[in-house]
Amino acid sequence: MPIHSGIIDNPKADRIRKVSDLSSRKRREEYGRFCIEGPQAVREAIAYRPEIIGDLFVEVRAGGQAQGEQARPLSTVVERLEADSQAYDIYVHHVTSRVMQRISTDSQGIVAVADLAAMRVDAEDVPLAEGATVAAFWQIRDPGNAGTVIRAADAAGCDAVVFVDDCVDVLNPKVVRSSVGSLFHIPVLTMSTREFMQWTKSIHAKVVAADVYGLEGRPAMPLPEYIQQGELDGVQPHAFLFGNEARGLPESILKQVDRSVCIPMYGKAESLNLATSAAILLHTVAMSSHIERI
Amino acid sequence: MPIHSGIIDNPKADRIRKVSDLSSRKRREEYGRFCIEGPQAVREAIAYRPEIIGDLFVEVRAGGQAQGEQARPLSTVVERLEADSQAYDIYVHHVTSRVMQRISTDSQGIVAVADLAAMRVDAEDVPLAEGATVAAFWQIRDPGNAGTVIRAADAAGCDAVVFVDDCVDVLNPKVVRSSVGSLFHIPVLTMSTREFMQWTKSIHAKVVAADVYGLEGRPAMPLPEYIQQGELDGVQPHAFLFGNEARGLPESILKQVDRSVCIPMYGKAESLNLATSAAILLHTVAMSSHIERI
Numbered sequence: 001m002p003i004h005s006g007i008i009d010n011p012k013a014d015r016i017r018k019v020s021d022l023s024s025r026k027r028r029e030e031y032g033r034f035c036i037e038g039p040q041a042v043r044e045a046i047a048y049r050p051e052i053i054g055d056l057f058v059e060v061r062a063g064g065q066a067q068g069e070q071a072r073p074l075s076t077v078v079e080r081l082e083a084d085s086q087a088y089d090i091y092v093h094h095v096t097s098r099v100m101q102r103i104s105t106d107s108q109g110i111v112a113v114a115d116l117a118a119m120r121v122d123a124e125d126v127p128l129a130e131g132a133t134v135a136a137f138w139q140i141r142d143p144g145n146a147g148t149v150i151r152a153a154d155a156a157g158c159d160a161v162v163f164v165d166d167c168v169d170v171l172n173p174k175v176v177r178s179s180v181g182s183l184f185h186i187p188v189l190t191m192s193t194r195e196f197m198q199w200t201k202s203i204h205a206k207v208v209a210a211d212v213y214g215l216e217g218r219p220a221m222p223l224p225e226y227i228q229q230g231e232l233d234g235v236q237p238h239a240f241l242f243g244n245e246a247r248g249l250p251e252s253i254l255k256q257v258d259r260s261v262c263i264p265m266y267g268k269a270e271s272l273n274l275a276t277s278a279a280i281l282l283h284t285v286a287m288s289s290h291i292e293r294i
Numbered sequence: 295m296p297i298h299s300g301i302i303d304n305p306k307a308d309r310i311r312k313v314s315d316l317s318s319r320k321r322r323e324e325y326g327r328f329c330i331e332g333p334q335a336v337r338e339a340i341a342y343r344p345e346i347i348g349d350l351f352v353e354v355r356a357g358g359q360a361q362g363e364q365a366r367p368l369s370t371v372v373e374r375l376e377a378d379s380q381a382y383d384i385y386v387h388h389v390t391s392r393v394m395q396r397i398s399t400d401s402q403g404i405v406a407v408a409d410l411a412a413m414r415v416d417a418e419d420v421p422l423a424e425g426a427t428v429a430a431f432w433q434i435r436d437p438g439n440a441g442t443v444i445r446a447a448d449a450a451g452c453d454a455v456v457f458v459d460d461c462v463d464v465l466n467p468k469v470v471r472s473s474v475g476s477l478f479h480i481p482v483l484t485m486s487t488r489e490f491m492q493w494t495k496s497i498h499a500k501v502v503a504a505d506v507y508g509l510e511g512r513p514a515m516p517l518p519e520y521i522q523q524g525e526l527d528g529v530q531p532h533a534f535l536f537g538n539e540a541r542g543l544p545e546s547i548l549k550q551v552d553r554s555v556c557i558p559m560y561g562k563a564e565s566l567n568l569a570t571s572a573a574i575l576l577h578t579v580a581m582s583s584h585i586e587r588i
Binding site: 048148151152153154155156157158180181182185186223224228263264265266267268269271272273275276279280283284286287288290291 | 342442445446447448449450451452474475476479480517518522557558559560561562563565566567569570573574577578580581582584585
């Protein structure tokens, strides 16, 4: 696609206002678009899902060019992304600094606008191989945490992420950004609690709650013990379910899972935060599975 | 100690200005004091290091009390902390909302002022048992990260944390807060790179760099392999050394360590951030050591 030759300098232009509006979930739903901010996330989107990107907004230095000279992006990193995008059906718009400020205060010079519907994944479309691992998060609310756990699930080689019940919007710009591109590597599903329980049953997955305590009479088993017992047999899929940042998982859900496991605490710290717990648990499971498969 | 009966209402009072000044490292050094903000951090400081706390500033609801009625803190949590502090040599000062705003914008109603010198730890004062684990961070710069890794090291049962070379100040209020009290559970040392190398040598510790690549010809060994080889024998102390958030560890340091290990990446994510990497590595080491010691 050709790069539009003009430089958009009017922050009040209709097109710019509409992109800026995508910070609101309601507007994302209405326009069917969402924003990908910053070079890292845009790079991964171009590399893994170029077909979902419609427009690329690139900040250029205003003025200073000699007559006929091309306006240039802020950094060579952004310049390379702009060049990479030309292999696809992506429109590039050059904008001034004040226009970019209106689009995003966190762009580092580049923002992509992508198709929302193309990011929706149905559970039936997620192929789960033998011994697959699913990372599920119930009522995760903080956008930074949400992106971080998607990245942790990706790094641990999980097959899918599920946001269960009333969670932060997966396409919130802060989630997209803090996933550092992992959102484009791994399917992220959203379901109600009932749908999640039905789905895991239908794929014969074991549902394991990550919970400090578990239930009375059925306390959480320390993770190393769970692994040593050979529960991760590489055949049955596992869905690890993490609770809300502040409240964890309610009893009503703990009663529906197959097992609760906890991360053992060795020092005087009482707990770890959600994102750290998820990273430790998912990576421990991945490392032990990979060792056993050698 | 008695609770001072008056309520401080003047944000410009000399005493208040001096507390507010403790957000600056220079002033902390000058006054020999630092701030502990928020109920969680204050609770852990009272529980583990009450002797270091000199003053407690507690926000009370201004007005509204009937004649003779006691001004009350904002929450029952803070009220309990105030009561707990009375077992020690701690002065309690009630302050109004605007005074607390001047002291800290992140207090949730309570701030303790503590003795800086009492937090300094000398390497000789840190007793390291057989098979001790030390978590060391070279040029860690972000206060939130610094607190998070201290908490992760505490949760993994590490025996000490070391901030190596030019790091964020351990007593920066954001470090104190994000350690969620772990700063009062575990000794945190600061050293130059040369001092760190000398100290680890003197205690016969193996120094293991956490690094994605390692050196040319001496690449990083994946963590599970390192553990499976039985390197963590429960006898020789281990010091795991993590690099700067953006740049990792320089070659000059990688050349001085005994070994580099990396966390294997199983999905498409290229890397994990420092705090997540530290939590995974330290907890994996702890879990494997505890299993082997059973």
